[in-house]
Amino acid sequence: MKSIWKFFTSTRLAVVLSLLITIDVLTGTLLLSSSPKALGMIDLEIFFYWLFGMGLNNLAASWWIFLLLALLLLFALNTIVCTIDSIAFILRSHRETARTRAKARRILSQAIHLGFIIGLLGHLISSTFGYRTVDNRIFEGSSIPVPQSNELSLRLNKLDVEFSKNDGMLRMDADLSLLQDNKILKDKVVRLNEPLLYRGNAVYITHHGEAPESMGFKLSDNGVQEIIKIKLHERSATSKKGYTLKLEQLIPDFARDSEGKAYSASKQFRNPALEVKVYKGEQFLVSGWFLLKSPSETSLAFNGLKLVFSGLAYRPYAILTINKDPGTLIVLSGALIFIISLIGLLFIKGEGMELVRKPT
């Protein structure tokens, strides 16, 4: 037991492990760039889920990560044992008349070790717990549930995007509300570099866009014209003249068979077409197909009634990344302790390296 302890207190071990980690990560740096298929998904999941899933299935590209973990484990043990040993020494010798500078140097060195261990512990928590979700689409005015939370939901109140011809995107602001049982817990305008943070949950805006929400049709009946908006499979509101429209179906690649029956030639949106049914009250009047790629060429006429496709109505949406990482604060705290102690060490005089020349 004593010899194992002594082995792990070795500074030589720390140097050798550091250099082995360097070589391992150097190989990993090259593999990360050359194996995007195998390693490209690594940041989209909690690390250990990825490692024991995709990582194990792609050992040719991920072996260095397993080796890194083994080396890091040894390095962490080395640091912990060294720190315990040194703290015991500091406590034993605190009454001795060691120079203040030497004492401060010892304490700061151990604080650096402690910061590293705390950071590593935080990273272990980050790699095991929490969740990561990407591509959460939320439409303006609507809500989506927060993943892995039964009670929380997010509402996009307003999306504000500003472009400039010369400078590209100037602003991408999503006014979000975090809700619990329809009560607002937090309001925040989420921007790039400014996420919504709430009890470990973090919401980021990554992209934005517009999706067709409904279709518009120009309906004219004996000189009276109006625009009617409808959603797929839904019935429109009643027009002034008492008509309602229903979008019956959408076909991605419109074609007709030998009997003139409509069907889709493929699943690709090569020639999308909409079937629209017209009602007056509850009475079905007529139905027809509208080709979306050539809307001006298709129309529907029936007893003085004319229906023309006037275009799509779009609704803005934001794409959100929603994460929960319980280890982040611990990692950052460890790193802060590490750096503050390191800065302290910089200002202690005599922290030089005395010359050692081998005899010739």
Place this chain on the structure above:
Amino acid sequence: MTEIFLWLSITFYGAGFISHVLTRKGSRRVLQRVSTYILILALAFLTIVLALRIMETGHAPMAGRFETLLFFSWSIAVLNTILLFRYRLRTTDTLTIPVIFLALLLAAFSDSSVYRLPLVLKTGWFEIHVVTSFFAYALFTLAAAGGALYLLKEKTASDTELGIYQNITYRSILWGFTFFSGSMLLGAIWGYLAWGSYWLWESKSAASLLLWFYYVGVLHTRMLKGWRGKTVSAMAIIGFALVMFTYLGVSIFLKSSHGM
């Protein structure tokens, strides 16, 4: 205008190096003074180049190879000047001035177009992350210069002189490591605020990790008597190669979401 001052700076660094070599061979005070003034002027021109570029782009010089090479050169030049005025030390110029000269020459032949900074990069966290990492690179370069001088003069120089080279190497690595660790922390905070993760598994971040562990190893050699002197000096030079790999190699030869 930027180009004129850039070429002036390159010319003065070239002249500064020649005068420095001549000064090393002889010991004429006048030549020493002239050489110092030339290098101060070269730094002044380089500072003007940086200032003009900042005014032109509206952000810190960190977007693209042209700007980062300018800032890298400027960081080393500032450190050199600190060494000169604080310690009256110019021996490291033998290696640092050629690095500045080559980096500026590479900048002169790089694409200097002004690119829009993406919205995600328009944050103070990113600016300070880049600035601290380039100061770290500059300090690691200085450490390599100290290491190279130790190895070159090991048999001829006095113990005092060799002690100075060792001290330059070790202190530069300690300061560089502090700046680099700070840069990694700032990058982690920015990464968390920008895309929800303080760490990304991509080439540049991995290269930074390897550099960090490498210098952890080098700093620990201080406690191993057999590793000091020659070994530490050689490690400082290898460290400079790793710095170049992390800074330029990854960006030029590998795919990385970090870019330049």
